[in-house]
Amino acid sequence: MTLVAPRQLATPQQRLERLYAESREDLYAYLASLLGDRTLAEDVTALAFERAFRRRRLFNPRRGSERAWLFGIARNAALDELRRRGRSAALAGDLAAEESSREDHLEGVLRRTMVQVALGVLSARERELIALKFHAELSNPEIARVLGVSESNAGTMLHRAITKLRKACDAQA
Amino acid sequence: MRRHERHEMTEEARQELAAVDAAISGEAANGEHAPLQELVRALRGVRPQPSGEFLAALDARAARGFRRAGQEHARDSSRGGTARAGVARGATQKPRRRALLALPALGLAVAVVLLAILLPGTGGPGPQPRATNAPSKAVFGAAQAGPAVAPDRAALQPAPAPTAGPSAPGEQARQVERTSTLDVGVAPGNVQATAQRVFTLVNAFSGYVRQSNVNSGPSGQGGATFDVRLPSSNLAAAIASLSHLGHVRSENDTTNDVTEQVSSLQRSVGDQRAQRASLLRQLSQANDPQRAAALKAELNAVEARISQREGQLRALRTRVDYTRLALAVTPEVTAGASTGDLTPSAAAHDAGKILSAALAVLVIAAAAVLPIAAVAIAGWSAVSLTRRRLREQALDAS
The missing domain is CATH 1.10.287 (Helix Hairpins)
Known part of the structure; x- marks a missing residue:
């Protein structure tokens, strides 16, 4: 996989290669948050890229950015998987234990634990919004495109989720 | 997600979201929004990170353009177990769904082809000459060529009894009276010669001309009419032969059961x-x-x-044994091409007819396809909506 300079991105294949390089970790982070299962997140990440490669010629720039298009494909694949398995999205579940060894600093550990507990208070939809914004770092229009809602609705829902998360964090402090 | 009511964001919400965006992009926040920067940092701390092994495998698949992913998943059953096998199944179900989607399209194509084949009058311009096993090539050829040629004796033998006649098997007891009309268009200069051939053909089929009127006037004003009696058993073959005299403008058969x-x-x-x-x-x-x-x-x-x-x-x-045939021979200016004369005007006329027939086929096909397409679109929309709702329900249930 080679990165191609923007001015050379003429073909859908080249644009998709660049999208892959820029988005693979963000997409995995979003899917792991949504599915609450690292193994499944890996599979769905690969499946989403596979579908994106297969449908690359169907991408329409007038309907949103390529990142929003890719995350929309990934979201559909993840929700199909959730529906088929009847699984629950447990963001603060098994992921929390695996993250605990990453940062040794006590304050960081405490802050992370507090956020994980606070995330457990949120609904699945709110956790998805947080993951799209903070883990995948999508813009508000991109989030709106992924969720299939208006930009105003996406902003309102995101603001509510952040407010709720902050309150949950404050309650623990 | 669409079912959420529409909300206009407050100014405060706009400012906070702008501050979140600024914090995510690494800009320093002011005092009021400083906690947001803390939140961004904390959330980044719990951001799931892919393993190096997974990224390496993903890069390898990306380098191959993510081809044959379903097969790779299926082969990789040792790693990931049930979860991977399930996703692989999801990937391989796609071609099956595509095949299901292709079925309506195939049905439409078959319907259009069948319509084009089965609908009468769409196979070409004007009425088609009917099949005949009676005096054919010799008489037909003579009629088209112009000069009167004595028809071959063997070819002029009356045809076997038509299956639709009153003597057909199963209809022995039925007594059916028939009357027919036939209007044949010929080139204006061929009216007289065609009239002669009418007499020859009627005699050949054991019939007789009860009354006739032949007028070889100027172009478009002449014509001939014949009041013919033909043995009912020879009617179909006789009309088939008479139809070959020129372009069949109209034909009508009436039956009356007098049993x-x-x-x-x-x-x-x-x-x-x-x-x-x-x-x-x-x-x-x-x-x-x-x-x-x-x-x-x-x-x-x-x-x-x-x-x-x-x-x-x-x-x-x-009246049962002999059918009355009202035969008209009408001069046609454009009948030249049909009777063998190839002129630009006749060719243009025939081309127009072909185009009209093609247009008719298109209109009929559209009439058949549009309702089916509307139903297919409605069905597809319903399926998409249902699938979307099921997906959102899966998220709500989690």
């Missing part, structure tokens, strides 16, 4: 004969002159009725 009338007349004749026999017996035994005179008068009346009924029966049987 009941024939039976009724036969019964009536039988009754009258029986009455006549009785009257004759009574007359032979009558001694009284007045009585004998009365019986003779009655006998005369019965004889008259018998004669009348038998006449009606003969006329009816004649």
